[in-house]
Amino acid sequence: DTEVTQTPKHLVMGMTNKKSLKCEQHMGHRAMYWYKQKAKKPPELMFVYSYEKLSINESVPSRFSPECPNSSLLNLHLHALQPEDSALYLCASSQDLLAGMTYEQYFGPGTRLTVT
Amino acid sequence: GNSVTQMEGPVTLSEEAFLTINCTYTATGYPSLFWYVQYPGEGLQLLLKATKADDKGSNKGFEATYRKETTSFHLEKGSVQVSDSAVYFCALIPYNQGGKLIFGQGTELSVKP
Numbered sequence: 001d002t003e004v005t006q007t008p009k010h011l012v013m014g015m016t017n018k019k020s021l022k023c024e025q026h027m028g029h030r031a032m033y034w035y036k037q038k039a040k041k042p043p044e045l046m047f048v049y050s051y052e053k054l055s056i057n058e059s060v061p062s063r064f065s066p067e068c069p070n071s072s073l074l075n076l077h078l079h080a081l082q083p084e085d086s087a088l089y090l091c092a093s094s095q096d097l098l099a100g101m102t103y104e105q106y107f108g109p110g111t112r113l114t115v116t
Numbered sequence: 117g118n119s120v121t122q123m124e125g126p127v128t129l130s131e132e133a134f135l136t137i138n139c140t141y142t143a144t145g146y147p148s149l150f151w152y153v154q155y156p157g158e159g160l161q162l163l164l165k166a167t168k169a170d171d172k173g174s175n176k177g178f179e180a181t182y183r184k185e186t187t188s189f190h191l192e193k194g195s196v197q198v199s200d201s202a203v204y205f206c207a208l209i210p211y212n213q214g215g216k217l218i219f220g221q222g223t224e225l226s227v228k229p
Binding site for chain 2: 107
């Protein structure tokens with residue numbers, strides 16, 4: 001089973017709202033990722049968690065706040081977003097993140113976010 | 117730096133035609149190479165991978181060979197179907213940078229009956 005699930009599938013929020021995106025995997029993977037994808041573009045890495053600790057933050061604005069409550073769950077908390085933040089937000093996971101090793105990433109279906 | 121270049125789309129083919137999507141890369145050392153596919157309205161699916169020179173990845177009739185001498189990882193399929201219509205992304209993970217999946221710009225494929 002290589003399934004990563006994401007909720008909700010679609011989200012519409014105003015610029016003053018607070019909302020959260022959720023991601024879950026049950027493959028025993030120890031690394032989890034958030035990506036942002038604009039239409040007709042490749043995904044852009046936002047955050048990487050390894051063993052529930054933030055490993056990489058690609059200079060993402062503070063209105064995006066990630067959280068990894070346990071090894072299976074990854075959240076992305078959203079606050080005071082701008083219309084240009086509207087995009088598909090993809091979660092991914094991989095077995096591990098060890099230096100010198102390569103692990104393929106498995107993606108979820110994404111959350112389509114619209115900021116009004 | 118590390119980068120991936122794909123042929124521009126959209127690519128339009130008739131059903132049962134031969135498919136090639138070109139991908140070349142720039143990277144230090146020996147990166148791992150991947151093809152991902154994104155069907156309309158969905159997330160990315162790993163299609164195939166290769167981790168060292170001359171490796172051939174294959175899945176669902178698609179193939180790609182890791183060519184170090186030409187720094188290429190071209191995607192091929194002998195006979196495409198309408199259901200193969202999607203966006204295809206070539207990507208690499210640089211050696212010793214496990215979390216950094218670097219994508220090409222994507223190539224949209226449209227297969228007509």
